[in-house]
Structure formats: C-alpha cells, structure tokens
Amino acid sequence: MENIKVHKQYPFDEIEPRWQKYWEENKIYQTDLSRSENKLYCLMMFIYPSGDKMHIGHWYNYGVTDSWARYKRLRGYNVFEPMGYDSFGLPAENFALKTGVHPAVSTEQNIEYIRTQLKSIGAMFDWSKELATTDPEYYRWTQWLFIKLFENGLAYRKKAPVNWCPSCKTVLANEQVEEGLCERCDNEVTRRDLTQWFFKITAYADRLLEGHKKLDWPNKTITMQKNWIGRSEGCEIIFKATSTSADIPVFTTRADTIFGVTYMVLAPEHPLVKQITTSDQKQAVGEYIEQARKQSEIERTSTVKEKTGVFTGAYAENPMNGEKIPIWTADYVLMGYGTGAVMAVPGHDERDFEFAKKFNLPISEVIAPEGGNPEGELEEAYTEYGQMVNSGAYSGLGSEEGMRKVAEYLEKIGRGGATISYRLRDWLISRQRYWGVPIPIIRCPECGDVAVPEEELPVLLPKTDDFRPAGDGSSPLAKIPEFVETTCPECGGEAKRETETMDTFVDSTWYHLRFLDPEYAAGPFNPNIVDKWMPVDRYVGGSEHAVTHLMFARFINMFLYDEKYVKFEEPYPVLRHQGIITNSGAKMSKSHGNVVIPDDYIKIYGSDTFRAYLMFMGDYQEGGDWDDSGINGIHRFLGRVWRLVEPNCAGLAKREFPEFIKEQLEGIDKDVYIRLNKTIKKFGQDFETQKYNTAIASIMELLNTLYKALESSRLSTVFFFAIKKLLWLMAPITPHLAEELYHKSGFEGSIFNSHFPDYDEDATVGDQITMVVQVNGKVRASLDVDPDLSQEQFEELAFAEEGVNRHIEGKQIIKKIFIENKLLNIVVK
C-alpha cells in the first residue's frame, strides 16, 4: 500500500472537499421533515465510536447505501438519511481503560474523529439530526423507556444463573455469547448466580414470530430469529417424586412416547436435585453438580462429549401408568430450556438411548413404524412418528393422535396438558460496567424497588476517576456513595440507587425514533414527526445483528405500540444487509490484526473511486474477499468520464436537444442513442435490486461507445445529449465528480435537487436483433435480422447460410424448433 504510486486521473482531491463544503453550507441534505409526501427514511445502523478508525465494512454499508438513497432522491423521493453514535458500551470503555482517559472524554474525542471520517464519505447525512446515545438528553429517555417497561411488569429483577465474562467483568445476555465465548473479547464465559435485571421479551415471543410475515427481510435473518425464539409445541407432563411428592414437570414434544419412559433426568442446576437426592447418593450427586458447574459452556454443550450423569437415589411416578422410574441428574439436560427436567425415552430419543446404553437402563419400544411390526430389540432409537405399541389403551393410535389424547387425559387428571415451549429467554440487560445508562431505580428497604420519578430524569452517570470494573459482580457505581445514597421517592426514607447500567443494546432499540427530532424535550420523540415519518423505509446494516439489535428493537417497538406511543408494530419493515468483506478469507477483526482501513485509499484515489469500487467489486449482499488490485480500473473509469465530459460540457445546461427518434438516427449516433437508453433502463433496474456491479458495468459500456463516437466523427448532437445524461448516471455512484461536471456544464444548484432522466423505451433495443441457427443444438450461424420474423421468413435466411448447409447436407431433417426472436434449431439424423 505504501509503495503504490498511482496516476491521478482527475483532481478529486480538490473537487471532493469543495462539494462537501458546498453541500453542507447550502444544507442540501437537511431534510424537511414537515413534508412527508414521498418520504424515504433511509437508516443505516449507526456507528460505535470505539477509538478505532472506520473500516471497510462501514464504508460498504454507508457509502453504498448512500448511493442507493441518492438514486432514490433523484427519483423524486424526499430522503432522510441520519447518522449518529452508539457511544456507550464496552469497546468505548475498554479504549478508555487502555488509554487511561476518562470514557466521557475519550468518547467525545472519538466522536470528533469518526465524524471527520464519516464526512469524508460524502454521504447525504443530515448532520442537523446527529445524536449520541451518551448524551444525557438521549439517555434520559432510555431511562424513561426502562421505567415504562418496569411499570408494565416487563422489566424485573431475579436471581438466575447468568453468563459472566471474566475478562469484561460483567454479565452478558444469551444473545451476546457465541459458542460459549464472549462476543466482544472471545474469552470463555462462565456461569454465576446473580440477581439481575431482565426485560420480558418472552412475553412477545409469538408476536415476534407473527410479525415476520409482514417483513421484507432476508429469509436468512428471519430464520435466525425464528430459530432463536425456538417455538416448540408439545406437552407438559407432571411427574411426582415418590419420596417427597414434589411435582416434577417436564416438557416433551413426544407425549406419544410416554409409556416408554424408563427413567427421568434433571439438570444438575435443577433446584429439586438437592431435595430429592437420597443420603447414600448425596456425595456422588454433590460431586457431579460441582464438576458440572465448573465446566465451561463449550465443554458442557459439546455434542461429541460422552454422556455423564449420576443416579439421585430417588424415584418418580409416571402419571399415565403409575410406573416407578429412577431419577438421574445429567448435564445433557439443560436448565435453560423447558423445565430443566426431561422424561427419558431411550427407545425413541437418540440422546436418551445413548445414556441408557451407557448406564444400563432399560429401553422399551412403544412406537412402531406405521403399518410395521415392533423390532423387539432396538438397535438404535426410532425417532420417527409411527404407531403406539405397548402403550395400554393407547396402543394402536398414530403418533399425532396419541399425543393429542395423552395431553387431553393429563389435562383432565390435572397432571399437565398441551403447552408451548420457547428457547427464547428474557433479555438480561444489567451490566456491571461504568460506561452505560444507569438503571433508574431506587431500592428502598420499605417500598422495594421504586422507579425514579420521570421529572427527575435523567439519573446522570456520576463522574468518577475510578471506573474500573470491580470483577466481583458489583458495578463501579457502587463505590460512589454520593450516587448510591438517596431517599425513597415514595416514603422519603433512606434508600439506595441501583448501581448497574444497561446493556447498550437498549440504547439502540429506539434511536430511529429520536433521529427524527433529537432536540425534542417533551418526550423521547416527537410524535407529530414520528407519525408521519415512521416506520423506517429502508434499514441497512450487518446480519450479525439478527438476534440482537434487530430482535430487541422489534420487541421494544411492539411494546411502544401496545402502549400507544407509536402507531406501527414493526420499526423496520424493509431490511437489507451488506455482505461481509473478508481479508484473505478471514473475517476482519482487531484481534486478527487484518482490518483494512480505507483512509489510505481515500488519499490516493478519493472517496468517489473508493465508493464506486466497493459497488463494482461484486454482489453487494454477498460481500467477498478484499482485493485492491481492481481499484485502479475504477479510478481509470472515473478518469475516462472526466476526460470525456470535462472538455465537452461547457454550455451543456443551456443546450436544447430535439426529441430523438431511433429510426431517424444512423451509424454511431444510433449506437450511442440505443446504448444510452439501454443503460438508463438497466441502471434503474439494477439499483432497485442492488445489482450495483452490473449497473456500473453498463455505464462502462456506454462510455466505451461514447469513446468510439469521439474517435469516429465530429461530435454530434446525440453525443452531447448522451454526455449530459451521463451526469445523472454517475451522480449516485460518484456524487462529487458528478456535481463538479454538472456545474461545469453550466447548471446551477445541486444535481441532487434535479431529476433522474427518463429513457426512450423504443430505443432500448436495436432495430435489428441477433438470431442463431443451430443444428442439433450447436450454433452454426448467427444472423442480424429484423425483429418478429416468422418461421418461414427466418428459415429462408437460415437455409441460405453455408455454415448451416454444411451440417445438414445428406441428412434427414427430423424437426425444427423455432423460438421467435431467438433461434431456429434444426434437428437432423
């Protein structure tokens, strides 16, 4: 990179800053939000100012989406394109810890820096609507949101085994743990029992699933959310411990296998384990629980691991047949799903089968293949649906009917019934870190947890130099008595503030509402504008947020909808992801040290070239591996545009053009005219479907045709007409270059306040088309002919071709296939 010496194709370094300044001074991108006709709220996931420079991924999202939005603007849309900072959170805080600078200061500096970088993109960001989640006037309303959830019973505190990252020294939501590793620092996550704040997203599980139907989102993203929510229809069955009579509910999707239960298993963390374990098994069980606790999530959930477990000494009674079965504890049962206990049916569940084999537990066969016979001795678990056997009065029923009947019976006797289970857990939102929104709760010994009154918001994050995480599960705020000591808003007695802060994902659940009027003081957002401008018309960001931000924001929005704060249920009806750009096949990340920073490229080539290259590289939704070897070609392309238009554009604005008619044009003029109209048409289609690479390729073809015109004749009216239209084709892709040439052509004001050219449909095809003649499917001739020839007319031409005759001579024609305007295939023998 350092050694690259590139020929500067045109004075981008002079052009780009000049137009950025012009756009800013003339408020070209300040959207009039009082008008909502043709509104287009184009939102890109805002940025995390962590002290790092903007990387390629940001440019890929922001630059390319901006080009799309510019195209829409030229099409007459009133585009709103805001940008702001998701500035609370661990990366910012870790940067502060590393540099020793207070996060409030470093965040401010980082924002300053990132803003400069963002501006270098030359996007249509409406800087008058900039916001930062660390601004007290913003987080005041994040706290307001918390209180609303709290008042509605959707924010609550409970003690639970939670994910703890020893390196970040805080708890994490399930969604922030990837394969047992902390998504931020890649360290192993351990479990701790802590009392934490949760948002009751599970109350919205079905609504979140239902809402998917209304969303124009990538299928994959919807699937990820569906899997994450993990809705599963089944049956609750309440077993009873024989010694203590304690109820042990289990969840199963296969109630039809109930007669095949030969033992049951409780998760090691299950609270009943300690109660029911008999004294002679106490030691073994205790040791087992201890080792299970110490295991990491990775070891624990590995499917290849051999099953382990211990008998508790206790027994349970099967409610269907009164059978006594042993109760085991084993870590293949997870406390976090269902009831943390399962009925084991080794005959019809692979995991139970494996376990039963290892510990010599009985295996009984209660489902036979439909119409088939029982195996007698099972070699492996039979997990398909089938017909119930050895199941008392239920024998003979099909699986599905059996499940229904068993559930009905259990319900009648009060021992369970049909139910639905979800994988989704409530969202753990408290964090033991400094750099976040303080949870606005006061803990009173008399009144319990009391919300801070709205008029006292925001609860300001106290200034302190000791913001290091304690690591013992307490928040750094707990060390600040002036912050902690307070009085109860209800009884006036002495009370303490909650010292934990909120997960940053809470901040971004509602930022799209705030963007529309970030100064609004009477509430979290201005309802007049929100009603007109929401929902977001197009949302673009990384797919890594599928089950975090995107799901959380939907949940919160549904809550705001239910509480009648907003009139729409889905905040982001249309979502697109940019692809991921890798480096030598590996995901770019700081820990790999392979992050590509665009700054050097911008210096050498300019923003327009870099943006255009990102669009040209490949399929936008696919992404791809970073390879800068082609960037010169794009830079050359812009240079070719420059050299073609710049010397020829004087006075273009005032120049009158006749209405061209394809049939009346000849030679290169006709070629140029047809190519131009083809390109305008294709450009529009490709931009709508995000096929930016082929849109640019098509402009290149136009440009090649124009260079031919330049070479072959004196410059014609059509030529000037075409270079004028070219300005608009370039504008979304290379906004600075286009704006410069627009003004050099004598236009006033910004090209982005003008309108994209229409095309002449008649001239999008040549007046001759190419048809082929095949013999036995092989192309033997290719003819330029008038369109819409009949088979007879075309055959006459085809059989006159020497290349065709050579291949049919002396052979018998079996049949002829004629496809209008395409081909004639002659089948011979």
Added chain:
RNA sequence: GCGAGAGUGGCGGAAUUGGCAGACGCGCCGGACUUAGGAUCCGGUCCUUCACGGGGUGGGGGUUCGAGUCCCCCCUUUCGCACCA
C-alpha cells in the same frame, strides 16, 4: 450432525431465468502517441487446432431439440443452528 446459499477463464465477476457461456473490469499481449511510460488512445485475450473443427461452467448420472440454469447422487466451500427434550 441439521438447515440455507455458493462452486463459471490467470483474477473479481456477468448471463433477460431453459436458448450465442465468459458482459464489464483487473491482469497479460500487441499497436499508436512518446526522450520516456507506472499516463492516454486503439486492438487482442476460455482451452485446443495452421485451418475446418473439437472441447469447456466442481465430479457422475438424468430430463430436453437444446442445460451454467431443471431433477437425482457425490465432492468442496461459506453462513447459520447444534444434546432445545
């Protein structure tokens, strides 16, 4: 293991959805202009063959007049999920 994509020249990638495979660009080769070329402009560039031809879209089979595109099996690869009862 399960699910969803993808596999096309030396490279990035096109192909109106079953109808001329390789658009456009990079790279490379040649020409022009030039003291010069790392600039620019023009031309060439899938493989093989002097040519006529022949072969060719991960591999194998199939459907069809015709398959990169549809169907079956296999391989590779990316992503997501992964003891979810």
